[in-house]
Amino acid sequence: MFVSDRSGNAQVYCWDRTVGTLRQVTDHPSGAQRCAIEASGEAVWWFADTNGDEHGQWMRQPFAGGSDEPAVRDLASYWPAGLALGLRGHNLLGHSTERGTDVSLVLPDGTSQRLYRHEEPAHAVDLSRDLALAVIAHSERGDLWQPGIRVLATDGLAIAELEGEAVGFSPMLGDNRLLLLQPREDRWEPVVYEPHTGERTSLDLELPGEISVEWSQDATSILVVHDHHARSEAFRYDLAARELTRLQIPHGTIENARTRPGGDVWFQWSDSANPSVFRALDSDPQFPLAGHPPQTALATEIWVDGPGGSVHALLSLPRTGVQPHPAVFLLHGGPDEHDQDAFDPEVAAWTDEGFAVVRINYRGSTGYGRAWTEALRRRVGHTELEDITAVRQWAVDQAIVDPARLILAGWSWGGYLTLLGLGTRPGDWTLGLAGAPVADCAAAHRQAMDDIKALDRSLFGGTPDEVPDLYRDSSPITYVDAVRAPVFVCAGINDARCPIDQARDYTNRLRDRGLPVEFHAIDGGHSVTAVEERVAVFRRQLEFSRKYIDDRRGLS
Structure with missing residues (x-):
């Protein structure tokens, strides 16, 4: 069972290996991105929301096909x-x-x-x-x-x-051992825990960055995927021998790794040059949807001295043009995520259009230790922008990018940082492209779903009523009158994470000042699941950028 946009929108599919059939399970108007399969294999579950608002219910459908019913x-x-x-x-x-x-x-x-x-x-x-x-x-x-x-x-x-x-618990019936990840110094350590006796067995892996773990199907070993410095590697840990063995998987990014009966491992793999594909470690199951799309250039790693330590970034250069290039500083969401050596169609599209693309794993990103991830709580938004500013200055000093043709862009947390950067460092950026952003931290908090409100309370140390100065300090709308660059904002009508009203109010403030601004409302939620809509949004962003950036003369 997997999610694919082969139909033009993200939908759930079932693949029956025995008979070789591939079946589309859902045809949900706003797409379907959450799914699961019952242990018996008899039925599948998928989450149906209302036009992308993430509010709805789990549906159940027979694996072989049939009508949906509430699970x-x-x-x-x-x-x-x-x-x-x-x-x-x-x-x-x-x-x-x-x-x-x-x-x-x-x-x-x-x-x-x-x-x-x-x-x-x-x-x-x-x-x-x-x-x-x-x-x-x-x-x-x-x-x-x-x-x-x-x-x-x-x-x-x-x-x-x-x-x-x-x-999760051991997959063996009668074995109730629980696999945990527990904090240890600046990393996460796998621990096997017996709930009834309290016995703990630490794996003592000493792997920096982030790890994800999963039981083997016979519970004799653990699959370990290690994400560090924007790349992944995978290991098998033998619980009896207490030995860690690296699996032979090429450099790049490993996602959705799963163990199989008999010891095989299935996973998705990509790097910055090659789109994601299904792979198996020890077998050839002839995965569906296999293809060989055209490659793009591998990203180059760069390290820049920043105020909180060395900042890691990925640089993708266009195949045409000469330095210094126009550039897009493309900021990831999360905030506790990280840009990886993985294929990103948006990066490929920008480089095809002659732009360099810089992706920065600022403080708050995962993959660099717990202290790096949690550092953004010192001063939300501004901490990340210090690192972004350091990488921008390095790229300008190296004559890689043209300071008169720099775009700050991102989605979700990246969109929030885009707006905050345009207001707090107005001389650094030629224009901004913000998708699904928070523009007013207090207003967004009051309208968002409860999990987002809880995240806000954790980041700021309270609600907007309890710590109003902290919310105000980190809000892009506080600095809206300092913005000088043209701004493109895209937001979902039913976004429960970054509500549309506060983003629209921000653009109206810019428009009242006479700044060039475009606001695009998407008929959906926080993410764009339809391929056609994603392409349309990118085209509008590109047209907006071309209107204000000229390849030959800098700012038009």
Whole structure:
């Protein structure tokens, strides 16, 4: 089961390896991006929201095809908060409303029993194979960045309280060991935990950056994917021998790695030159949708001295033109994500148009240690921009980019940083392209979904009413009167993360000052799932950029 946009929009597909059939499961108008398959293989689940607003319900459909029905009969619309599909039709479901988050045990008849409830966000993680235990993540302490772990009996009794991130129970029936990631110095360390005895076994990997882990299907080893300095590598850790063996996977980015019976590993792979493909470590399962798209140039790594330490960035140069190039500083979202040595069609499109593209893993990014990720909480937005400014200055000093032809661009958190950068450093940028941005931190907080409100409280240390100066200091709208560059803003009508009204108010303030500004409203939510719409948005951004940047003379 996987998600693909082969139909023109992100939809869910089922692939039956036995008979070689590929079937489209969903035809949801706003796309479908969340899915899961039951352990029996009899049915699939997918989340249906209302035009991209992320609020809806899980639907269930037979694997071979048939009509959809609500997967949980006694629940109305909700925001999804984790899902684990267990054995014998028992499933663990997290679901949030404006009143808080519930985690429920879903029974084979489609009814649910509440195991947990709290006003702060929580997340359903996994069910043990004997259905005796459940594990959840919670933020009862009010800090979404440092959640707690709770192991529950499926009658609701609390068994254990832990720190870190829960991964899941052993896949072997009768083995209730729990795999965790726990903080250790500046990294995350895998730990195998026995809930009933409290016994802990640390894997002591000493891998910097970020790691993700998964049990092998016979629970004798752990698959480890290590993301560090914008690239991935994978290992197999033998639990009995306590040995770590690197898997032979080319340099690039590994995503969605899964273990298979017999020890094989399936994963998606790409690098900055090659679009993503399905791969298998030890077999050739003839994955569907295989293709050989044209390549683009590999990105170059650069390291720049910044105020908080060395800043890592990826530089992609156009095949034509001479230095210094017009350039797009393309900022990732998150904020706790990172740009990787992975294919990005937007980067390829900009370089095809003659622009250099610079992607920066500023403080707040993952892949460089916990301290680097958490550093943005010192002064939200401004911390990241210090690193972006350092990389910009380096690229100008090296005559790689033309200071008169620089575009600041990004989506979500990247769109927020774009607007903040245009106002706090107006002389640095020729124009800005902001997608799904926060323009007014306080106004966005009041209109956003509850998980985003909790993230805000964690980042700022309170609500806008409790710490108004901090929200004001980090809000792009505070500096709107200093903006000098033309600005293109794109926002989703049903965006529950970065609500459209505050973004529209920001552009109206610019327009009132007589600045060139374009506002494009998308009939959807926080992300653009339709290929045609993504292409249309990029074309409008490119036309807007060409209107104010001339390749020969700089600012027109």
